[in-house]
Amino acid sequence: MTQIAAIQPCLWFDDRAREAMEYYVSVFPNSRIVSIEGYPDESLDEHFAGMSDKVLNGRLTLNGVDFVCLDGGPLFTFNESISFVVTCADQAEIDRYWAALSHVPESEQCGWCKDRFGISWQIIPENMGELVNSPARIQVMMSQKKIVIDELQNA
Known part of the structure; x- marks a missing residue:
């Protein structure tokens, strides 16, 4: 084997x-x-x-x-082409990770954030596919920085 x-x-x-x-x-x-x-x-x-x-x-x-x-020194730096996805069970978990990892407000979009070390994270609900299953919901998601589940469900 x-x-x-x-x-x-x-x-x-x-x-x-x-x-x-x-x-x-x-x-x-x-x-x-x-x-x-x-x-x-x-x-x-x-x-x-x-x-x-x-x-x-x-x-x-x-x-x-x-x-x-x-x-390794300053030869290479992190960028948004690589990110780590953190799937969350609920809004409280999203809020907790967002508070801990988001340190660059200008990099926030659609659940993506950048931490104080320059690493990009996607902080999303585990049912993200279900939450963006219509054009209206996708439009709401595109306007969000941190994902807010209730806003997507109500779109």
């Missing part, structure tokens, strides 16, 4: 991986930091100058999903 390889997202932070890991574990239930390996002592190699206390390889689980992350 062939074993299926696990696929894990890898998050490249400039220099805040440890802070992000601790924050995300506090936001999502059933989450934990699995391990954090730091960069080697910078005195051993000039390539590691300024990287002491930074994350070379971090592993964490967020609500059952495994992630890896690292501090």
Whole structure:
């Protein structure tokens, strides 16, 4: 029997991986930091100058999903072409995640938000497909920043 390889997202932070890991574990239930390996002592190699206390390889689980992350410097940044979908049971759960993750108001649209680390999230109800099953409801959703279930149901 062939074993299926696990696929894990890898998050490249400039220099805040440890802070992000601790924050995300506090936001999502059933989450934990699995391990954090730091960069080697910078005195051993000039390539590691300024990287002491930074994350070379971090592993964490967020609500059952495994992630890896690292501090790699400013070469790459996050953008909206990749986002993580958080399906929520009700409006209270949407409100809780939105409050915890939305930190860039100009990036909010249709349930999408961006956190303080630059990662994009989609905070949506688990029955989103059902809630946008008509042109009127889609129009309401397009005008929303945070999804408000009652507004969609009443459209």
